[in-house]
Amino acid sequence: MFDPAEVRSHLIEAARARQVFTYGALLGTLGHAFTRPLMRQLCKVLDALDENGRACGEPGLAVLVVRQSDGLPGQGWFVSRTGVYDDLPLEWEGPEARRFTEARQAEAFDYWKAP
Template identity: 55%
Template sequence: MSEGAGLLADPHEVRAILVASAKAGEAITYSEVLALLGHHFTRPKMRALCKVLAFVDDEAEARGEPELAVLVVRQSDRLPGQGWWVGGAKKHGHAGPWEGPKAARLIRKLQQEAFDFWAEG
């Protein structure tokens, strides 16, 4: 079985999309990522994308790079969806709501870390 087998998309392709987003200093929506991968937005596709994002972040962590999944946001409020918060909030010591000013500050901080890292590379 090859690396990433059974995933919606090739993790390397998803990583390339996210690195390009980080270099541009911009978050990207779930719909935009899915479209770049040749998919229409559906909730099942979004959930499948979240599995790929977790894989991408695990690899980034192993390389000492900042996480990238935090760049993928909902169009409505520009924050990551539940899939990110389930693991990401705890990892960053955030016990509050997954929306609102405190959540937005955490996301902006983590996104800025990715922007800064990839702007230098």
């Protein structure tokens, strides 16, 4: 349903612009209205992109996709990164989660900065 190369391209553009997407905005950019089933499919693509990126030494891009309500990735993002990050917060909401998210976003912004 989603072309991983297209999703990756949008996320790299966002990183270069030091911006994030909400789940709904990214789905809209990809030509879809927000639905939970589509969001779950998109999250699978985001997880695969991050896995492939880690294998190449790249920082994650999925952290650039956040909930509209609080600007943080969803619970699934945090849970699926268990074992990936040594400093992963125990809670996926609140100030500790925000600091962690912002640090990971900064890594992506810095890595993909425009030449």
